[in-house]
Amino acid sequence: MSNVTDFVERVKTERDAQILVAGILFFTIAFPVAFASAAAGVESAGLTAVGDYVVNGEVETILLEEGGEYIQDGDEWPVSQTSDAVRNEIETAGGNVIGVRITMTYDEDEEFSGATCFAASGSDAPDTITATLEHNEMTNSGSGENPGSHTVDLTWVNLSLLDEEVISGLSGTEISDQLNAGDDGLGAYDIVIGVSAAAGNAPGACSRSDNGEDVSWTIELLVLDFTIAPYIEVDATL
Numbered sequence: 001m002s003n004v005t006d007f008v009e010r011v012k013t014e015r016d017a018q019i020l021v022a023g024i025l026f027f028t029i030a031f032p033v034a035f036a037s038a039a040a041g042v043e044s045a046g047l048t049a050v051g052d053y054v055v056n057g058e059v060e061t062i063l064l065e066e067g068g069e070y071i072q073d074g075d076e077w078p079v080s081q082t083s084d085a086v087r088n089e090i091e092t093a094g095g096n097v098i099g100v101r102i103t104m105t106y107d108e109d110e111e112f113s114g115a116t117c118f119a120a121s122g123s124d125a126p127d128t129i130t131a132t133l134e135h136n137e138m139t140n141s142g143s144g145e146n147p148g149s150h151t152v153d154l155t156w157v158n159l160s161l162l163d164e165e166v167i168s169g170l171s172g173t174e175i176s177d178q179l180n181a182g183d184d185g186l187g188a189y190d191i192v193i194g195v196s197a198a199a200g201n202a203p204g205a206c207s208r209s210d211n212g213e214d215v216s217w218t219i220e221l222l223v224l225d226f227t228i229a230p231y232i233e234v235d236a237t238l
């Protein structure tokens with residue numbers, strides 16, 4: 001009988017061997033838990049001090065809608081979305097929804113008619129495509145001209161912190177508060193897309209018309225995952 005088989009037989013029958021196995025299991029489980037909780041204590045105590053910190057953050061996008069519509073000149077097309085629709089994706093990305101984004105693309109569809117259009121049909125006048133985003137009474141809007149594309153972001157945390165190499169004068173907890181949206185990031189997102197069309201001029205017996213524009217869009221949520229660590233200056237001369 002091998003040593004292992006022998007030991008397994010003893011565990012089945014002998015009380016001493018059973019206590020030994022229970023002890024090994026206890027320390028295997030208890031030590032990592034104890035060390036992890038001590039490390040967490042050090043980390044959270046470290047972040048309460050005002051000092052120099054480095055933040056690393058990554059923004060992930062979650063698709064809410066890919067859509068498109070011909071919007072008549074002067075009309076607005078509303079789109080309503082909620083975080084409930086993508087609850088699982090938000091959870092997987094870390095849960096910190098810090099903004100909503102729309103990216104629009106559009107061409108130009110001007111028409112011309114008249115006896116002299118074959119010779120000279122003039123040129124397009126750009127339409128203006130606008131999107132307004134709203135969440136928890138915060139809004140942002142942005143316009144672009146066709147043909148082309150543009151993006152409008154509405155964000156509700158202090159993203160400028162991610163641009164700083166070293167953040168000074170704040171505690172780690174304060175930095176975390178400024179980057180964590182919590183439940184405020186969830187809920188309803190209201191988007192309105194509008195078109196203001198313009199027709200260009202053509203010479204002679206040729207005239208141009210423009211009824212609106214065909215706009216395609218992608219609406220995404222922005223989820224921020226970040227870490228904060230005390231900044232430690234390394235003396236390169238050492």
Ligand SMILES: [Ca+2]
Binds near residue numbers: 109125198
């Ligand atoms: Ca036009």
Ligand SMILES: [Ca+2]
Binds near residue numbers: 108212
């Ligand atoms: Ca147009």
